Amino acid sequence: MENITYLGVFLVEILSLFFFSRLLTQSIGRILHRLTGNFDQAAQLFSILFLPGTIVHEMAHILMAGALLVPTGEVEFTPKLEEGRLKLGSAQIGQTDPIRRALIGVSPVIFGLLLILVSLYLITNSYQSFYDSWWLGIPAVYLIFVVANSMFSSPKDLEGTIEVLCVVVGAFVAGYLLNLYQPIQVLGSLMASPVGAMIKSATIYLLIPILIDLGVFFSAALLLKRR
Numbered sequence: 001m002e003n004i005t006y007l008g009v010f011l012v013e014i015l016s017l018f019f020f021s022r023l024l025t026q027s028i029g030r031i032l033h034r035l036t037g038n039f040d041q042a043a044q045l046f047s048i049l050f051l052p053g054t055i056v057h058e059m060a061h062i063l064m065a066g067a068l069l070v071p072t073g074e075v076e077f078t079p080k081l082e083e084g085r086l087k088l089g090s091a092q093i094g095q096t097d098p099i100r101r102a103l104i105g106v107s108p109v110i111f112g113l114l115l116i117l118v119s120l121y122l123i124t125n126s127y128q129s130f131y132d133s134w135w136l137g138i139p140a141v142y143l144i145f146v147v148a149n150s151m152f153s154s155p156k157d158l159e160g161t162i163e164v165l166c167v168v169v170g171a172f173v174a175g176y177l178l179n180l181y182q183p184i185q186v187l188g189s190l191m192a193s194p195v196g197a198m199i200k201s202a203t204i205y206l207l208i209p210i211l212i213d214l215g216v217f218f219s220a221a222l223l224l225k226r227r
Contacts, residue, residue: 006200013206014113020213021149025050027220029086034224047079047088052143053150054089056115057108060151061091064107070096087154102164105153112151113202116144120205141212148209 028049032042047054058075065072073092080087093104123140 006203009203010199010206013203013210014109016210017148017206017213018152020210020217021152024149024213024217024220027217027224031220031223043079043086046086047077050088050146050150051077053112053146053148056112056147057150058089058091060108060111061093061104063111064104065091065093065100068096068100068103070094070100070104088150098164108151108153112147115147116209117202117205119144120208121201124205144209145212145216148213 025046029042029046032045033039036042036045054077058077062072062075071094073094075089075091077089080090093101096104119140
């Protein structure tokens with residue numbers, strides 16, 4: 001039961017990162033607009049600030065599409081205003097079935113989480129050498145921040161994902177109602193495997209980007225309040 005609790009905490013942490021990513025990008029955009037007094041200049045600065053995260057986001061689409069044998073086209077990392085929304089980058093993906101489209105759509109979250117967790121694992125397990133090179137902490141924190149706040153998919157990326165998710169949930173509920181399995185037992189077996197240990201560690205590591213987001217959020221709120 002304890003391990004299943006960790007799974008719940010892990011999902012809540014991902015939702016928290018999603019929530020903060022929306023708030024932070026809006027706050028940072030407002031700060032840059034006030035500093036420059038010009039929307040175009042603010043958009044350029046914003047795109048430069050989040051460029052590493054944008055690269056990870058778009059390349060995740062391309063890599064997942066390649067792995068699923070879906071044709072791809074041009075990749076762009078220049079900001080564009082589409083339907084009143086600032087779009088930092090784009091990747092052309094060919095037509096495919098709903099399942100592969102859904103996997104390609106959520107791939108930035110998968111790759112982003114893996115990059116954050118692996119980076120934090122390497123840092124924490126190389127503490128002594130990292131401590132000796134403390135100046136590496138600044139770019140490490142910056143990269144974790146921009147990736148964590150750039151990895152969530154846009155509405156266009158999620159086209160078809162809702163339908164696939166409904167089918168999966170429907171099959172899960174149907175199996176339960178037909179007494180084909182017990183969800184708690186299935187989750188318990190999953191969390192008792194090495195996957196459970198990985199998720200348990202991930203819940204600890206994800207606290208770091210959440211704390212970074214909290215710090216940036218309150219700092220941005222103070223700046224906006226003072227100006």
